[in-house]
Amino acid sequence: MIYILSTGRLLILLIFIKSSRILNIILGIWTSKNDASLFVLPQTSKKRPNNLTFVRIYDRKVLDILALKKKAFSxxxxxxxxxxxxxxxxxxxxxxxxxxxxxxxxxxxxxxxxxxxxxxxxxxxxxxxxxxxxxxxxxxxxxxxxxxxxxxxxxxxxxxxxxxxxxxxxxxxxxxxxxxxxxxxxxxxxxxxxxxxxxxxxxxxxNPDPELLKQAMKRPKVKEADIESGLEKKRKEKKDLEVDEMGDLRGRVHVVTPDLGKLLMGKMRGLKKGMLDEGDGDDDDDRDSGEEDRGTKKTRRLS
Structure with missing residues (x-):
């Protein structure tokens, strides 16, 4: 995280204060409120025009400071x-x-x-x-x-x-x-x-303090087996989870293909086997009765 601050008084203090204790106290106010590892302070004065000061922080302490002068800018x-x-x-x-x-x-x-x-x-x-x-x-x-x-x-x-x-x-x-x-x-x-x-x-x-720089550059020694186990644990914890471009957490649900043969159906009367057979017979009877009605109508017209 980088904070660009355009304040001239603090920049002058950063340049002229030689006591690291006072410098740490001044910048400790910012580091306590904002967790920033690098400060960029632009400032222009008659003695130091177009000045850029980079202040790097580690463990809420000043690690090193670098001042640059802008000569040309497009x-x-x-x-x-x-x-x-x-x-x-x-x-x-x-x-x-x-x-x-x-x-x-x-x-x-x-x-x-x-x-x-x-x-x-x-x-x-x-x-x-x-x-x-x-x-x-x-x-x-x-x-x-x-x-x-x-x-x-x-x-x-x-x-x-x-x-x-x-x-x-x-x-x-x-x-x-x-x-x-x-x-x-x-x-x-x-x-x-x-x-x-x-x-x-x-x-x-x-220049950075040698002891503070040593702490900042130090990396924890971790065994390869611990790294692999940690990665495997991380995969299991965050399985099928991802964060989209808007920062929303989205999950994926895997559903097994169901067996339709074991699917429980509702107890509908029309789906029973006996009712289906009886329904077929009723259809035949209805057809026969319909044909008889048509024959009687024709005979009546002829008479």
Missing amino acids: ESDHFLQGPKSTPGNPPPLHFASELFTTHPRYIQVKSMLISSPAPHEGRGLNVKGLEGECVISVSVAPTPPSLNNATDSTSNPPTALPKIHIRTYVVRLSSSSSGSSGLSRSPRVDLIPMSPSIDLDLRCHM
């Missing part, structure tokens, strides 16, 4: 005539730089951006399933040679760090032929620019 008016993506699906994130895995400052930026949407790490993608989807590419400006082997976040001042470019694209698939046979094996992927796109500069930051 609104959706520039891309009104272009294609749009299908809403409702979390966009894939592509980090096109080695700094996101080597430099501590950019590792923090990557962690913040991954925490924003629903986190899901995948090793493979179905290309045909990306038709009309939104892809966000995160890259950096030309990297100085001094940053290629950076190991310390304080080795270079923030002004020397390259900018971060965030671009949004729409995926369009087109047929492509490979080889002389002209058989289309895999579609060609075209990326069409879409809004929004933004350029960011790195500003001040606060």
